[in-house]
Each structure stands twice: as structure tokens, then as C-alpha cells.
Amino acid sequence: MATHKLLLLPGDGIGPEVMAEVKKVVGWLDSHGFASFSIEEDLVGGAAYDENGVPISDDAMAKAFDADAILLGAVGGPKWNTVGFDVRPEAGLLRLRKDLQLFANLRPAVCYPALAEASSLKRDLVEGLDVLIVRELTGGVYFGEPKTITDLLDGQKRAVDTQVYESYEIERIARVAFELARTRSNRVVSTEKHNVMKTGVLWKQVVSEVHGSEFSDVQLEHQLADSCGMQLVRNPKQFDVIVTDNLFGDILSDVAAMLTGSLGMLPSASLGSVEEISGRRRALYEPVHGAAPDIAGKGLANPIAMIGSLGMAMRYSFGLGEAADKLDAAIAGVLAQGYRTADIYSDGMTRVGTTGMGDAILAEL
């Protein structure tokens, strides 16, 4: 049995707590013969900055290049509000995404029937919701140059960010979206602001070309980003796959996630290209939720998104669909039994903390 190299980067806030639960599950999978893992661990974000003065060390980056998959908890927190822009916690995550070329961010927004009531939307609008946001992750305004603040006269300053996209970046993310749509309901909505942005003009054009030449069997619709935000609120179930750029994807995937009523439930995957020689696809998995510094260290965090991220790693990186299914079933099982962390608690359910939820999932496994 192949040994999978897993790098764990717990990060900041509730990251370490939820990662601790993942370790238990990894141990279980290992000891029950589903897979064999070799585990490395390192720092990222504010935790890395505190230790090394940078939000990810070269050493940790070397481990990341060596890993078959990376699991990341979360980064950031008010503690690091005043550190320099280049060493802020988020820069560690951004370096991982950029250096490993993890250009395809998959953000499923799935509404668990047991939790539909937790949504702020009316139940019938979200029950059974299953949208996949495919967000471009290594381009756009996150990385374009110039990205500067310069001093002008009279104490005035000018800040500049640059949104850049080249055709190939749009082509490859479009392909990921269309391919994934074929495994789902075969519908893609592509989202940009072509009425205002040149990157939107190119985005729309390239997505249309890739569609016409390679994926004309998939249904494609173009929506402006503001309309897409509205439509997500109005009637989210109209969507199957949404493909969009880095910045719009950041906002729209969070809006979509919140529709499900249970942010603590949602994992995400960030994938690179398949490498020619190794046949390996670099990949990082992380919960959609952030570091939640307000509840960190209290044992309150919901570990399901983090454990679900391990499930996505099984499926997308290790070809262990069976183990992933088992994990998903265990999560659904504990929810059906009424176990709830504080974020998804409702009357009559059994309230558990982070470790309680992890243990319940292990017991169900």
C-alpha cells in the first residue's frame, strides 16, 4: 500500500483545535488499513510569523513541495493587524497557493438536510442545495503588479492594485469547471464584470471559446458578478457550477457558503495541474471558515469542515473514494444522531465541543 505524504499546517485561531480532530481520523484510517500516511507538520500564518518572522518558512515550503497533499487549518487574527503587509498571516497562505500554482479552488456549498433550518434563507430555497464554486486562485488582483502605496504631496497617498489575467489562466480554470460540471448537472455559470473590466471582457471571451471548442455539451451561461450575488440570494438552487476569478470568487463563495447556514461544515480544495512526470496533482485542502479568533482555544469550534477537507483530500489526491464516502457517511450519521457544535446548535439537539464532535465521528466510523 502506497504511503501518502500529508503535510499538516494548523495555522492560527481555531486551526490547531480542528486539526487535532483530523489527526485522530488520519490515525483511524491508517490503523484500519484504508491508507498509509506519513505525516509532517509545520507552521503557517501568524503562528509562523511569531516563530520565524515570516508567515511561512522556506523549510515549510520545502515540505509543501514534497507533500502529496496539504491540510491547512486557518490563518489570521487581530494579533497580527499591525505587522507589515508582506509578512501578514495571509501572505503565508497566498505564497502556498502561488508557489505551488494551486490555481483551481473548489468551494462546494452544500446544505445538509439536518441543518437546513440553520440557514437564514427559507428552507425550501436551500434544502438540497449543492453548488460548486470554482474560483481562480493564483491570478487576478491578489497577485498582479504594481501593488503599491506611494506618498504624494500634502500627506496624501495613492494605493494601487492590479488585476491581471492571461488567456491560459482563464482557459485552465474554465476546463476544470466544465469537467466538474460533467460529473454533476452539466451546467456552468461564468461570472465577471465585462461591462466594466477588461479582465471581464477577456474572461467572458476565453470561457466562451473553451466552451465552444471542447465542452459544447455543457450548458453555459454568463452572469455579471453583481447579478450573480443577487441570484445566489434569490434562488441559489438555480446553480450547479459557478466559475469566476480570484476576487469575485472570494466574495461569492463566502456568500454561497453562508446560504447553507453552516460555514463550519464546508471544506475546500485548491488544486494545481497534473504534473507531467510524477502524474501528481499538487493540492491543499482547508475549511472555508476562517481562524475565528473570538472562539479560539475554547474547544467550541466545529471540526467538521476540517475533517471534510481530509475527505476531499482522500477523493481528489489519493483516489480513496471509498474512504471518503465512509467519512462523509460518518459526518451525516453524527448529525442525524443530533450531535451539534455551538455554531449549528438548535433546540433539542446534543451540544458537543470540538473534541466531542471528533470523537462522535470516530465512534460512528
Next chain:
Amino acid sequence: MATHKLLLLPGDGIGPEVMAEVKKVVGWLDSHGFASFSIEEDLVGGAAYDENGVPISDDAMAKAFDADAILLGAVGGPKWNTVGFDVRPEAGLLRLRKDLQLFANLRPAVCYPALAEASSLKRDLVEGLDVLIVRELTGGVYFGEPKTITDLLDGQKRAVDTQVYESYEIERIARVAFELARTRSNRVVSTEKHNVMKTGVLWKQVVSEVHGSEFSDVQLEHQLADSCGMQLVRNPKQFDVIVTDNLFGDILSDVAAMLTGSLGMLPSASLGSVEEISGRRRALYEPVHGAAPDIAGKGLANPIAMIGSLGMAMRYSFGLGEAADKLDAAIAGVLAQGYRTADIYSDGMTRVGTTGMGDAILAEL
């Protein structure tokens, strides 16, 4: 009695239909001695392009500079999908905003009790909702240079948009937000992505400075744009005033608008600075909804947002608060009587078309 110069720019799609209802109301106000108006009318958007080859003519711009207030219907539609970027319908609206320096876009998201059921959110989360989004409208990625698409080798292209903000642009929009907050619940949330964007870093810093030196009595909170999108969906009533940049404002104000369940109800104002000599504040008023080409010409459009835009003009441009109150009361009145256009129709109500709704409001007046 002063005569107010009003420029009407009906634009595209349902624009002309809803503007026709406004004309009736203007006539009523005039003939009932509330105000005296001199009316000009011109083309904007695709309608202007079809006529003149540009989405707003220099002639129309001259009228705009001469007007005390501008009422705009809507621009855009698939008919002009293939026209050049510089002459697309939206460019007419953007030229108006930029040349008149209408930097402060006020987008109220108000949920009428009679319509709370139309929201996709649960009633208790939106009933009584009253959020004001203050969006910067003449800077950011909408206007920054370079804004280009260039050809690379092998048929590849590179598209660039540039987000630029200078301190003074952030200062003046922050002041508008804080001043408006003082007339409301005295709370401002400022939204950016300082963890990723330099413009976000400057934004947060300048808003904090303006707050500290001039508005420390107002409660200020900073939220990342993705979090703000989530919070709008989770619990919109937590917000009073949200101040944000042009692009985030575009998306977040549409998300907020959709929460109310009645996009056809929401007006907006775009204001400039008060001019030194004339004491006049340039202003453009338009519905939040778009041109809705799918229902254009069918007499189905809801004219309330357009009529409400006239109400905002009364209040913000002409100091006619009493007339504005009367108009708001008439709108609330017809809703209470059960009149509904298709977009807000529900069982047991009286369905009316565009002119029917306009007539009902006139009758109520």
C-alpha cells in the same frame, strides 16, 4: 417658487416605461404647487448609441452639467453585447458618474413590511431592515489606468484592470458615510480586503483617521468584504451604514438589495460635492434594478424604484422633504391597499402593470 431643472434620461429596456410614470408624478407635484420643474430629456446607454454612435452625447452631457438633478432609468441589454468596450451602454452611465464627479452612491436597502414575505430570507431576519450602503463611485477599478487587453505570442492575450485610490477619495466618501450615520443609528461598517489589497490597506487607514479626527462619536467597525457578504446574508439587521469601494459596493449593494425581496422598490442617489460658488450638489438618481430587457415593453415593470428615485431627488437635491414624505406615504399606501406588480405579486393581492401602479400612486397622492 424656484424652478428646478430636471434632466430625464430614460435609457434602455424598462427605463422608458418606468420613467413615463415619473413624468406623471412630476406633473402632479408641479400642478399641486409643491415645486416647479423645467424638464429636459435625452438619451443614454444603448438608445444613445443607436442614435448617435456613443452611449451619451456631448449635448446630453451639457444638459447634465446644467441640470439641478438627473433621473436615469437604466442602461444595457444583450442587443449591445458586441459593440466596442468604449461605446457600450454602461459607458454612458460611467461618463456621467465620472465627469460630474458623483462620488457618493447611496443605496438604501429597506424592507417594506408589506413585502417582507417576498424576501428569500426568513421574515424575522429582514422585517424592518434598513441598511444604507455608501459606495464610492468615481474611483477604484472602474476607472484606473492601465485598463487594457494586449496580444501576446501564440494568440494569448493579457487583460489588465487597475484599482487606484488616493487618500482624498477615501476621506470624502468616509465623511459622507459618517455624516449619514449620524442621522440614522450612528454605526458605520467599513469594508475592504486589506489582507490582500494595498487599496484595502489605505482604505482602512484613511477611514480610521477620518473617524478618529472628526467622527469619534460614531461607532466604527472594519469588516473584510468577504465577511461582510456573509454577514449580510446571515444577519443583515446588524448593519446601519456600510461604506465601501466601487467594486465591492457594486456587489454588496446588490446582495443587500436582494435581501429585501423587492429590487423593484429600491431607489439610489449618486451625489457630488457641494460646489463652492453655486452651493449646488450635482446629483443623479436611478433605480437599483437594471434594464430588465426580458420584460421590457410589456408594461410589467415595477415603477416604484424609479418614482422613489424622484423622491430621493426631492429630499437630497431640492430640500422638498415634505413632498418626498408625501410620495413615500403614497407608495406605502398603495402597497397597503394590495396593489402589486408582477415582481412583488403574492396570492390575494391586486395585480397591476407599470401604468396601473403609477396611476394608483397618483390616485393615492
